[in-house]
Amino acid sequence: MVSTPGFDAKMIDCPALVTIQLVSGKWKTRILWHLRHGEAGFGELKRALPGISPKVLTDHLDALVSDGLLKRLERKEKNVVRSAYDYSDYGRTLIPVLDALGNWGLSHRA
Secondary structure (H helix, E strand, O other), X not given: OOOOOOHHHHHHHOOHHHHHHXXXXXXXXXXXXXXXXXXEEHHHHHHHOOOOOHHHHHHHHHHXXXXXXXXEEEEEEOOEEEEEEEEOHHHHOOHHHHHHXXXXXXXXXX
């Protein structure tokens, strides 16, 4: 879980900050949005997110795994082990929140 000085005090006033801090940034929400429909490998995520650097993608995936929202899967294809990412059971509880944010955004983007 996120550990920021003074964050626990802020959470009492606004528990939405927990969610915002976990998914904030230019890329985390996009990664999570893309994975809503199932697991994806690093290369697929890179192609789905034009403009993201491999380092930033790696850093964000590592953070989302560390926070428990995603899980890293190992897939053996022939003699090569490939990584894929998918929601953890805990992370799946975030999908309705993303849906609500997306619906709000669609109805208010004008």
